[in-house]
Amino acid sequence: MSDRTRQAQPPPGETGMALADVDTPALMIDLDAFERNLARMADTLKDRPVRLRAHSKTHKSPLIGAKQVALGAVGVCCQKVSEAEIMVAGGVSNVLVSNEVIGARKLERLAALAGDAEWLGLCIDSDEGLAQASAAASGAGTALHALVEIDIGAGRCGVAPGEPALRLARAIADAPGLVFAGLQAYHGSAQHIRDHDGRRQAIDAAIKMTRQTVGLLERNGLTCAIVGGAGTGTFEMEAASGVYTELQAGSYIFMDADYARNRAKGGGPFDSFEHALFVYATVMSVPGEGTAVVDAGHKALSVDSGMPEPFAMAGVTYQGPSDEHGVLKTGGSNKPPALGDKILLIPGHCDPTVNLHDWYICVRGMGTPQAHVEDIWPVTARGAYF
């Protein structure tokens, strides 16, 4: 096998097809809800001193990235160099790799990409990472914008706020091929704290550490053009902070079941955005009363953040996924699904669910008798990991 190319699978539907004719399992966008989500985020951030840098790891699609930019986003985040290559090739050319990049092969590709992009950045949290990025950019004769990642509570990557960040920022500013661009200050785990006060408390602490670090750097002559972070669960807090300049929310376009388990201020539903992403599935077995088995399991849905939720099916829960099966418990329903019925599942976690599929089946008029496939979009960066 010397051939380094192969085809992805064909899509499970055709443009123009009625919703009910789409084969299953299928990854589906409710275009009406999706467009409302895009507009709602743009409206929320209009006339505020902070812009969206939408996280494309959610959608892996330059086509969707371009829609976000058209509505005011400064550009996108990626998590991987290969994703950044796909975004730039697809016309979205202001790209931050919101992650550390280690290894000569990856950094050479990133440095080369900087020659094609309007703006290209990465995050750095080590001297070794700095040296590697500097060498690659110098070698390519390009410039890489570099943010110092600080750990403000997430416990993943990043140096400590304050002096360690200052030391690294200075080294970046002095390094050939690198441009010091600011701070990466993302609190991932805070996004999924269920109650609003808990999220508020975590983000208040994060904002405080970030503000102090920005101040320390400024007093030392290092201006943070970008202070980036935030996700769908907390972006309004970072937006109001006066410190953050770029918000990295991604899931707001699709709104998964996990985010819907968050509570808003006062305890009400966290419903700023609508569910716009579904996995369409068929009931393939009804082995007995109270149980139905659908054809969507681990290979069609990611359950890392909890089970998917059957959409608009009161009294029905999804349990016990295996590779290609999901068991529905239907005992609480007065209209349990029948063999052959097609149902919509809201993924527990949209990002890794999207990454399982090669295509988006884009439906217009979901929930109406006219529901049909308006378009089919590739999940262009599916499998782009390195």
Place this chain on the structure above:
Amino acid sequence: MSDRTRQAQPPPGETGMALADVDTPALMIDLDAFERNLARMADTLKDRPVRLRAHSKTHKSPLIGAKQVALGAVGVCCQKVSEAEIMVAGGVSNVLVSNEVIGARKLERLAALAGDAEWLGLCIDSDEGLAQASAAASGAGTALHALVEIDIGAGRCGVAPGEPALRLARAIADAPGLVFAGLQAYHGSAQHIRDHDGRRQAIDAAIKMTRQTVGLLERNGLTCAIVGGAGTGTFEMEAASGVYTELQAGSYIFMDADYARNRAKGGGPFDSFEHALFVYATVMSVPGEGTAVVDAGHKALSVDSGMPEPFAMAGVTYQGPSDEHGVLKTGGSNKPPALGDKILLIPGHCDPTVNLHDWYICVRGMGTPQAHVEDIWPVTARGAYF
């Protein structure tokens, strides 16, 4: 977007490359261990009245399926029609879809495929499924072999053993386009019962129900040419039963971390097979003592059956995956991994992990200084869900 084709991502390595030069994350086969696993299963079943019908949902590769057939397997199982199409196109043409197939579009494809295959079968557990399969085969002028699936304790699909199975078997035998071929009797959940006695108990019960049903059918003039089931966790029990004729083990070729958590008879390690599948990952951040972050998270590894295990790294555990990160806790190690180190992770669950990747990087001489990429195989049926 009317184009229904797109390329998968390129592989993260090249044939001939030294192991250490492969980019990460990469799905990797230790060819030596893999070939020993293939041979060990073939040896175990040699001269026994039962044959392997290897489950291809593990590998999604007709190239691997053909190796299994060359070593004595009667053919393969698939879980989906699209997988069966890929196996037959790849030269593996004795294929059982070990699953119910519901929906005219899927069944028309399956019935058409029967014209190209040496032998093609599916499972049926409902009158409606029977009627749909019969109509499709009759329409195509082909024959589909049909197994009645019975639920012998797994609690997923299948009719009850005994009379309900007899009723459905009779209906299949009478249906145009269908050939009654026997029983599907797979106990999925028993595979992962940790202690040997627990697995023994579950499979003894399953064998008893299966034997009674086979007897009932035979007394009614219905011969079960195939009695299929078993997985890597229990196949020696079904092999010795005198009832099963085909074993559907899949994971034995790769042996994941979940199966390694099983105990053998007497409580010792369940080590009939070796770990032969890995995700190769790079340490991209060392944020503090006792912690290292690798570039393989939910999008490179499936954690539905538990976390991956760092290979040959005593005192190091993998925790807290996010989309593209895995946090290693290294405090128990006297040689913790350093920034830039590449490590091997044993996936928690091999089937959905394989399904995340487009390519196998096949390494010869793993564990030696000569370790290198001998071949690159496509995960041909990745994303083949419908």
